[in-house]
Amino acid sequence: MRGGGAIPPTPTLPRKGGGSKGRSASARPPFSSSPSSTSPSPLAGEGRGGGNPAAAAPTCPACRKPPSLCVCAAIAPIATRAELVILQHPQEQDHALGTAFLAHRQFKNSRLVVGLSWPSLAAALARPSAEPRRWGVLYLGPLKPAGPLRVLSVVDAHGAPLADQDHFLAALDGVVLLDGSWSQAKALWWRNPWLLKLRRLVLAPPRPSLYGALRKEPRGDSVSTIEAAAYCLAALADDAALAERALAPLRLLLARNGAAAPARRPDRRRHVHR
Numbered sequence: 001m002r003g004g005g006a007i008p009p010t011p012t013l014p015r016k017g018g019g020s021k022g023r024s025a026s027a028r029p030p031f032s033s034s035p036s037s038t039s040p041s042p043l044a045g046e047g048r049g050g051g052n053p054a055a056a057a058p059t060c061p062a063c064r065k066p067p068s069l070c071v072c073a074a075i076a077p078i079a080t081r082a083e084l085v086i087l088q089h090p091q092e093q094d095h096a097l098g099t100a101f102l103a104h105r106q107f108k109n110s111r112l113v114v115g116l117s118w119p120s121l122a123a124a125l126a127r128p129s130a131e132p133r134r135w136g137v138l139y140l141g142p143l144k145p146a147g148p149l150r151v152l153s154v155v156d157a158h159g160a161p162l163a164d165q166d167h168f169l170a171a172l173d174g175v176v177l178l179d180g181s182w183s184q185a186k187a188l189w190w191r192n193p194w195l196l197k198l199r200r201l202v203l204a205p206p207r208p209s210l211y212g213a214l215r216k217e218p219r220g221d222s223v224s225t226i227e228a229a230a231y232c233l234a235a236l237a238d239d240a241a242l243a244e245r246a247l248a249p250l251r252l253l254l255a256r257n258g259a260a261a262p263a264r265r266p267d268r269r270r271h272v273h274r
């Protein structure tokens, strides 16, 4: 989602022509419904999942991590006024160190949907109607708001911060995040033109990603999906401590990953959010 630097090869999209109905992963409780919708990849830890059953490995049903990386002990769902909706590219489901599902588990008022396109915000929310101007989407691109950096800014189509930030942020019902590599997130952006109707949000993370050296990030402001969610919702709640609580599962995941066999290194794809 952050621009600049090399763009990885365009992924092969599993469906042509768009129109895939987003598969909802998320009716709460988050992991009890339709196991086929976002069932964990048998290839967790192998980079892109291809569905090779021979490589099937057990994953924890509650956090969708391999047993050695289970972070359930750190999950403590947080209630927020603002809603979180994560649109996940279908090819992004399979990473051992992915964080979208953890973000979904960690925020009570959240929804994780997998797909390439939805006809409208309401469709992505699975509601009869929704007011796009009361929602924000984390902006895809290199634009940085001018002036003093806030953790979360509302910008116009040219990246300029709107005049009354507090007013616009307070008016938001929720935030949409795109989960995938840079190119996958870009594909989601272009396949869902209704995103242009949402308020554009720019995140200036208060510190570098906790992934640190695990991820080769060309820029210091790329963060994982759970970090983006935590900083957005903390900013909307004006509660910086909320972000710290929200990131507990990520800290545990990284600690467990560090303790695991070297073979479980993440792939080196450049990621925007995962």
Ligand SMILES: [Zn+2]
Pocket (backbone or CB within 6 Å): 060, 061, 062, 063, 064, 065, 070, 071, 072, 073
């Ligand atoms: Zn678990």
